[in-house]
Amino acid sequence: MSGYDVLAEVYEWLISDEKLTPAEFAAAFDDVIRLLPSNARVLDCSCGTGQLAVGLAGLGMRVVATDASAAMVRRAGELAEELGASLRKVRAAWHQLTDHFDDASFDMVFCVGNSLHHAEGAKGRMAALESMSRLLRPGGRLVLTSRTWxxxxxxxxxxxxxxxxxxxxxxxxxxxxxxxxxxxxxxxxxxxxxxxxxxxxxxxxxxxxxxxxWPYRYDELSSQLHSVGLRVETSTFDPEAEGYMVVATRV
The missing domain is CATH 2.20.25 (N-terminal domain of TfIIb)
Structure with missing residues (x-):
């Protein structure tokens, strides 16, 4: 998986104006966040510089932020400290998540920012999805955003x-x-x-x-979600749109 250790230092230039602050980033996911209790346990994997994780913590949620990049985890920690947010940080790739957390320990898992395509091929992507699925409690949700490859x-x-x-x-x-x-x-x-x-x-x-x-078709992603015990609840996929969001529920 790729590192982002160089881009971590300038990552703010890659974030859209509408999601630049933690509050704005979290607000972009209001439709799914409102399904959670205020003290929900939430995982933001591939957390980047921490805008979403810190935004969720600001809403009173118990948040864990993980990323495979040490530099990204460091920057997420710096943002949390700057804004006084309570946040647990762990450096971990997707396949390592189950080494750090118990099964069924989160109400919601976020995998956003077009990150899943960095999982190596169909096998790596399946392993990533399986790890995220295992960490969800029954009825918990995975929120995933993707480019339209x-x-x-x-x-x-x-x-x-x-x-x-x-x-x-x-x-x-x-x-x-x-x-x-x-x-x-x-x-x-x-x-x-x-x-x-x-x-x-x-x-x-x-x-x-x-x-x-390693790109993937939408139909392939849907099939892999089903294979790891996740049922697609909502999807914004449009073959003519630049990107989409999928919300899948742990069966």
Whole structure:
């Protein structure tokens, strides 16, 4: 699985304006959060820099934040400390989750931010989903967001350059995505993400990271969710939309 240790330092430039603060990030999931009691036990795996985890903690939930990247876990901890949020942090990849937590110990598990495609192939993705499913209590829910890979693959290998600078904390940066689309679905694909920070004196500092990914069709994801004991409750999948959210319930 890819690390994100380089991009962790500039990850705020990759977060949309609408989800930049913890409160805003959590509010994006209001429809599923309202299904939980205020003291629910929630896992945010692939937590990134912690916006969602800290937002959930701010709502009074008992939150655990995990990520395979040490740098991401560190940044999530820094954000929690800055905002006075109570949060447990664990560095763990998906397949390691059951080494740290008991089965059926969470009311809800979040796997958001287009992260699941970093699981290595169908086997790795199945292992990730099985780990997350095992941690849910019966009736608990997995909330997962994904790119629409059917669209991504149809566009082929390419360079995507944002058409405007992104401003964060008084600093500007240009965000660039370079896609390497393999000939076949089951092969390893790559995304190189570059953040070119432009300082006031004209200095440009570029940080980039090449990330491995293994795409999947929506139908394949639905089948794998079913295989690990999760029933799709709601889905926003649209083959013409850039991304979607799936909410699946532990049977």
């Amino acid at each position: 059917e669209l991504v693959r149809a566009r082929g290998s390419r360079l995507d350059v944002r058409d405007e600078l992104v401003r964060r904390n008084g600093r500007d940066a240009l965000v660039i995505y370079r896609w390497e689309i393999a000939p076949h679905w089951e092969q390893e694909h790559h995304i190189e993400i570059a953040v070119a920070q432009v300082d006031a004196d004209g200095t440009v500092l570029v940080r980039s990271e090449l990330l491995s990914c």
